[in-house]
Amino acid sequence: MTQKDYYEVLGIADRSASQDDIKKAYRKIALQYHPDRNPDNPDAEERFKEAAEAYDVLGDPEKRKLYDAYGHAGLKGKGVGGFRTAQDVFDTFNDIFGTFFGFSTESRGARGFGPEPGADFRYDLAVSFEQAARGAEIEIEIVRPDVCEDCRGSGAKDGAQPEFVACPVCGGRGQVIRTEGFLRIMNTCSRCAGRGGIIANPCPTCIGEGRIRTNKKIKVKIPPGVDTGSRLRLIGEGESGLRGGRRGDLFVIIHVQPHDFFYRHGNDIYCRVPIAMVQAALGDEIEVPTLDGPKKIKIPAGTQPGEAFKLKGLGVPDLRRTGIGDQIVEVEVQIPKKISEKGRQLLKEFALTEIKDEGIMSKIWKFFESDDSKDSRNKEKQD
Ligand SMILES: [Zn+2]
Ligand SMILES: [Zn+2]
The missing domain is CATH 2.10.230.10 (Heat shock protein DnaJ, cysteine-rich domain)
Structure with missing residues (x-):
């Protein structure tokens, strides 16, 4: 316990200084002699501890009253001056050091026993x-x-x-x-x-x-x-x-969870339905699964692979109740992998009589028949 005047230790000239001024004065001194700033400096550590002792007294209105009335003698038996090390100081004044050195949210001191809201x-x-x-x-x-x-x-x-x-x-x-x-x-x-x-x-x-x-x-x-x-x-x-x-x-x-058959994009539900080549060509009515049970759709003759059909209002309702999506059915035209000899003959006949003169296919046929193709094949060989 120091015998120096506590006001002097904190550099306070006015003995009627407010508690807030005392706190500020202490912070200033504590920062000046902070051990992190003065490593291996016993004098600084001594000043640091003295300042803490002074603040321990003057920062506490009860102890300050005793000190003002009776000096150091008034504090006998009040547990003043127990700072053996700088660590003792930190342990006692962690709230001050907390706000001062920036870890403020963790250092508001004890939370006490008021009502506490439950966590979410x-x-x-x-x-x-x-x-x-x-x-x-x-x-x-x-x-x-x-x-x-x-x-x-x-x-x-x-x-x-x-x-x-x-x-x-x-x-x-x-x-x-x-x-x-x-x-x-x-x-x-x-x-x-x-x-x-x-x-x-x-x-x-x-x-x-x-x-x-x-x-x-x-x-x-x-x-x-x-x-x-x-x-x-x-x-x-x-x-x-x-x-x-x-x-x-x-x-x-x-x-x-993902679904085996459906997938969702926005409020629309998508699915792929395989249909046979002949169904696509000639048209058919097929049954499609929906979330509200199987529904029939008409496949028109001449349907192309990947073509999509809409089942209106069978999608997902909007969460904000602004409407409902649709179900979009994409057809996958299946080309037979195996074909019987009879089927082969029929398809060949079909190709010769129907496809040869039509649209893109006719261009391809012409390409095979023309001289250009031979030229380009020769060119490839040279490369
Ligand atoms: Zn505790
Ligand atoms: Zn209990």
Whole structure:
């Protein structure tokens, strides 16, 4: 314990300076003699500790009153001046150093025992293609912290009024400091979860937490039109709050499973239907699966591979209820891989009588018959 005048130590001329001015003066001195700035400098460390001691007294209105009235003698037995090392200083004034050196959000000191809102929960839900397109109600099971029934959320034994005592690990600061090289890292105290205190008469079921992990079944209504990444918010179905804090929400994130036959683009549903070459050429009526059961569509004669047909209103409804998509049926014209001798003869005959004189095919036939083709083939050989 220093015998120097505490006001002098902090460079304060006005003995009626405000608490805020004292804090500012201390910050200035603490930064000047900070050990990170003055490595291996015992004098600086001494000034650093002295300043902390001065601030410990003048920064506390009660101790300051005693000091103003009786000087150092007034502080006997008040636990002043216990800073053996610079680390002691950091441990005591971490809130000041926190805001001063930039890790402010972690250093507001102990959170205390006011109401705390419950956290939101996320649940990833896989739904089938049909469920996403047509809607569904799905029951899910989550494990979430809910109000402890044994203490009715008070955290104290038998639901009594909780009695709080300072946390034995962090001494009520809610933070602990770890040193790593030059860095001083502040962490939330794990014993008291940053509250600074613990319950002296804790409920044995929830160990003073007031809530406990509970299995809960929840029905989730899936509106038609959801897609992968859609987020459903179930208000109040998250973690329960503490001491009267509001409940968190449950966010259900949708993941639509791929379908063997359908795929989706926007609100339209696509599918590919194989048809025979002859069906494409002569036309036919075929049955197509849809989410609302099989539907018939007419394939006109002369349908080309990849041609698409629309089934209006059989797609996915828009989530904002602005309409409904269509089902688009693309036909895949199947060319037979194996063909009987009789089939071959018939096709050959067909080719000679029908295709030869028509459109693109006729050009190809002509190409094979013309002299140009021979020229180009010779050219290839030279290359
Ligand atoms: Zn309990
Ligand atoms: Zn603690």
